[in-house]
Amino acid sequence: MAASIKPIATDDYFSFYESDTISGNLLENDDAGANGHKFLRFFDNENVLAKNANQITDIAGDYGVFHVKADGSYTYSLNDDARLLLFAGKIFTENLSYKISDGAGNADVGKLNLEIKGDPLTSNQMLLDFEDLPVGTTGTFTYHGLLFKNATVVQAADGGKEIFFQGDGDNSGIYALDDVKLVEFDFHDGDGLSTTIPVLNGINDGSYHPQISEYYDDPFIGHIVVDANAFTEMHFGTNFAGTAYAYLDNMILQYDSGIIA
Structure with missing residues (x-):
């Protein structure tokens, strides 16, 4: 040849x-x-x-x-x-x-x-995508060491599942019940008017807002990396329209004392 x-x-x-x-x-x-x-x-x-x-x-x-x-x-x-x-x-x-x-x-x-x-999870981390929760689950319920308050499991546009919150500040949110830390999470705004900001309350610093890239315009759709040591609870603060609608797509949690089923 x-x-x-x-x-x-x-x-x-x-x-x-x-x-x-x-x-x-x-x-x-x-x-x-x-x-x-x-x-x-x-x-x-x-x-x-x-x-x-x-x-x-x-x-x-x-x-x-x-x-x-x-x-x-x-x-x-x-x-x-x-x-x-x-x-x-x-x-x-x-x-x-x-x-x-x-x-x-x-x-x-x-x-x-x-x-x-994306970098793989460590042995003490878990990605929660809510696929094992029945659609329609609503109110207050526990899930992998977390307490979800005034939350509803809904069908996502991509066919998966997500958690919908509709409340006024800390009357609707997520609370840590055990030795669990929030590492990262995805959420998107629910009303299409302006960003609904997540607020995390921690042990040492009171509360803080995770950094959101300026690249994303309203409504917000994005992935948030947080200070895992500053998580005891999270709620979604109201935007300028006075609403606190938010859809949580997934979370990465870290369990220092072993993964909670």
């Missing part, structure tokens, strides 16, 4: 956790042209600069920025806003195309699939 005259690009698949150093080389599994050369010329339809061997071109993806060189090597920086929304079990995927050349007018196109996964 005769050797190929042009370079051959082979599609790439890479998978990393969010805390990994994300890097690689797109050309590692590609074949050079007949002249023995292969260079990265375009990435996501952007020209890859090559005035010198170490020149880096920054190209924005959907969730972060690629830093690429003409030799095919790259690193990737996840955006802060995307990192805020990434958690155990969730995956972001960057899908892009790239073109390689042998420098003699011959070229080929390949694809990159970069998968960024």
Whole structure:
């Protein structure tokens, strides 16, 4: 079989956790042209600069920025806003195309699939998605070491389940009954008017509002990372419309004395 005259690009698949150093080389599994050369010329339809061997071109993806060189090597920086929304079990995927050349007018196109996964849970952590709660459960009930007050289990738009709160401040919320800490959670606003802010009451600092990225406009949909040592109860404060509607999609809890069933 005769050797190929042009370079051959082979599609790439890479998978990393969010805390990994994300890097690689797109050309590692590609074949050079007949002249023995292969260079990265375009990435996501952007020209890859090559005035010198170490020149880096920054190209924005959907969730972060690629830093690429003409030799095919790259690193990737996840955006802060995307990192805020990434958690155990969730995956972001960057899908892009790239073109390689042998420098003699011959070229080929390949694809990159970069998968960024939320860091896995530790052995004393649990993701609660409420799938084992019957739809329609309402009022005050306990669940994995938590007391839910004035809450209702409802069907989510994606087919899963979520907890709906409709109350006025601390008359509706979540309370820790045992040695349990809240690590992260997802919620979305219920009225479409403005963000319903979560308020967490802690042992040491009274109460605080978890940081919410300014990237997200009203109504709020997002993932919140909190100070796990400052959780004894959580309620949703009213917004400017005077409502406290909120839908809790999932929670990551930490049990220092063993997971509570």
